[in-house]
Amino acid sequence: MSTSQLTTVTILETSDVHGHFFPTDYRSSADLPLGLAKLATLIDKERSVNPSLLLIDNGDFLQGTPFMYHYAKYDGEGIHPAAQALNTLRYDAVVFGNHEFNYGLKLLHKAVDDSACPWLSANIVGATDGQPAFGSPYRIFTTSEGVRIAVLGVTTHYIPHWEEPANIEGLVFQDALKAAQRWVDHIRATEQPDAVVVSYHGGFERDLMTGEPTEPLTGENQGWEIAARLVGVDVLLTGHQHRQIAADLNGVAVVQPGSAGQAMGKVELAFQRNEVGDWQLCGKAVQLLHVDESVQADIQLLAMFTQAEERTQTWLDQPIGTTEGDMSILDPHQARQGDHSFTEFVNKVQMEMTNTDISCAAIFTNEARGFGEMITMRDVVSNYIYPNTLKVVRLTGRDVREALEQNARYFTLNDSKDGVEVSAAYLEPKPQHFNYDMWEGIEYELDIRRSAGSRVVKLLRNGEPLASDAVCDVVMNSYRAGGGGNFDMLKDKPIVREIPTDMTEILANYILDKKVIRSTCDYNWKVLF
Structure with missing residues (x-):
């Protein structure tokens, strides 16, 4: 031919x-x-x-x-x-x-x-x-x-x-x-x-x-x-x-x-x-x-x-504040197993900006490193990489428990000295660390030794068990509020308030206003394995 x-x-x-x-x-x-x-x-x-x-x-x-x-x-x-x-x-x-x-x-x-x-x-x-x-x-x-x-x-x-x-x-x-x-x-x-x-x-x-x-x-x-x-x-x-x-x-x-x-x-x-x-x-x-x-x-x-x-690059390297205490993330895997000062900071900013007393937030990637002694815009955008806005969603205690059970699916047990690892479903076909939230304003424990769907072994609000029919206003990012990440229990819930400003801007403005960010951690939650 x-x-x-x-x-x-x-x-x-x-x-x-x-x-x-x-x-x-x-x-x-x-x-x-x-x-x-x-x-x-x-x-x-x-x-x-x-x-x-x-x-x-x-x-x-x-x-x-x-x-x-x-x-x-x-x-x-x-x-x-x-x-x-x-x-x-x-x-x-x-x-x-x-x-x-x-x-x-x-x-x-x-x-x-x-x-x-x-x-x-x-x-x-x-x-x-x-x-x-x-x-x-x-x-x-x-x-x-x-x-x-x-x-x-x-x-x-x-x-x-x-x-x-x-x-x-x-x-x-x-x-x-x-x-x-x-x-x-x-x-x-x-x-x-x-x-x-x-x-x-x-x-x-x-x-x-x-x-x-x-x-x-x-x-x-x-x-x-x-x-x-x-x-x-x-x-x-x-x-x-x-x-x-x-x-x-x-x-x-x-x-x-x-x-x-x-x-x-x-x-x-x-x-x-x-x-x-x-x-x-x-x-x-x-x-x-x-x-x-x-x-x-x-x-x-x-x-x-x-x-x-x-x-x-000039904008990224502008110092916008300092920290008092340690807010660095040395090991993101460890930081997702118990309350950490950086995620507590993000949650507290979200709560303060929306006048809400319950919040959830994620460490989006394993490259997130938290804040050092000096905070720059590069630190903000490196840790918070998505242009999310904030929404306050009205949930029941049952919804909160179901969301925590979904979070608990992030982990699975292994035989190594660590004892727990990230589930394959959160690594393939691509890493989905952004679909694991850490909560502030409630006290809870996730026991990974139990079967999926029954891992929330402690759930308190203000020191009392959170009833299934209790009403809770929770601030979260707009992606999660839409049910993103298989959080169907959050989808189509009443929206109480919205903040139509990118979270990166909210964090940067907060730091610019406060100038000094004090590291705090109340250890309100942990993962058991």
Whole structure:
């Protein structure tokens, strides 16, 4: 067969970059194997071989670093840095992630309007007209050889469970699986492309090998269903879970490139001409391109954002207060087994800001280190990495107990000297330390030696047992108040008060006002094992 009758189309996918343009985690000055500037080097290398490749971002591009936070809250001028990066690297399309909405619709629309490439979403529609809210559900891309590739964008429809209502006002998030099938059918019937790519900001709810559920089937992740049951899909680009996947599922090429620019997905589609001269898909290959220690950052991309990055770094290193006593987190695992001065501080700020006497908060990551003697903005944003707001939720004593039982599932027993470890469900498919809360304003004990669902062996309020029908107002972050993290007992409860200010700002302003933060710990709770 003549080589003129064969051609290959390359698709590159980034996802969950989370504002990591520079190769840093903002906790130190170390040059790390991550970030869009290093992915840019890989993109250039791939383009040198195939100039006509398709470059797709699968969402969660606008939020996740102090750089993006500083732009959203303090700079806000000129072209949105996300759009600058997308335009410079010549992205062909972007899909909306759930974190795109964190800073509100005005800033999101700015990023979309500033971008030269389309932002795709088939299942985010207007509440009044039911039409795609951002214009383009899909795009057809035609290569120089005449191969026509359809790229459809869909986004996890679970966003209303997490996001501030004001940030998604006027939008409806349709079921991603149903919307994808409806639009794939439309594309196949009307466009007759040579291949269909679904770029889905969502992950996999089942094991790719066995099909067994790996999480509660809430609808947050529908990747397995899309690949296994939808007709007419050739490639499924995924994200959201921060996993690194390159596989075949039911004949569909699936890929997911992790997070923070640590890797990029690569899909190669082989086509040959059939007897009537049309292109026919005849082969697929998927792989991950990793940013290893040998990959250098693209100097030109870094130069575009040097001044903005310098402003961010200056802002991060501004001292805003001091501590009196130890508020450092030496071992996050230990800090989650008994009351700690840092989590008590966060809870007390939440209670004071909302005039509430019960609070819950999490140590979001194992990189959280609490506060040293001098507190800077870097310390605040390194420990509290999400742009959550606060909500006061009215619960019953039964709801509180059920929430604590859910927290207790974070732990499981082991035979090591530690005696207790993090449950696999909180480590796979990605670490979910942010879904374990520590409470203030009640006294409680969790006994991990008991079976799940019966581990709360002590629950007191003001020294008395907390009755099941008692009414409690509890302050928590907006993600948890929406039931995020499988806390269904908190979902749809009455909202007593809301503080529409990012918690990072609340903490920073609190420290700036007090100047000296005294370390305290009342040891109101502990884990038994």
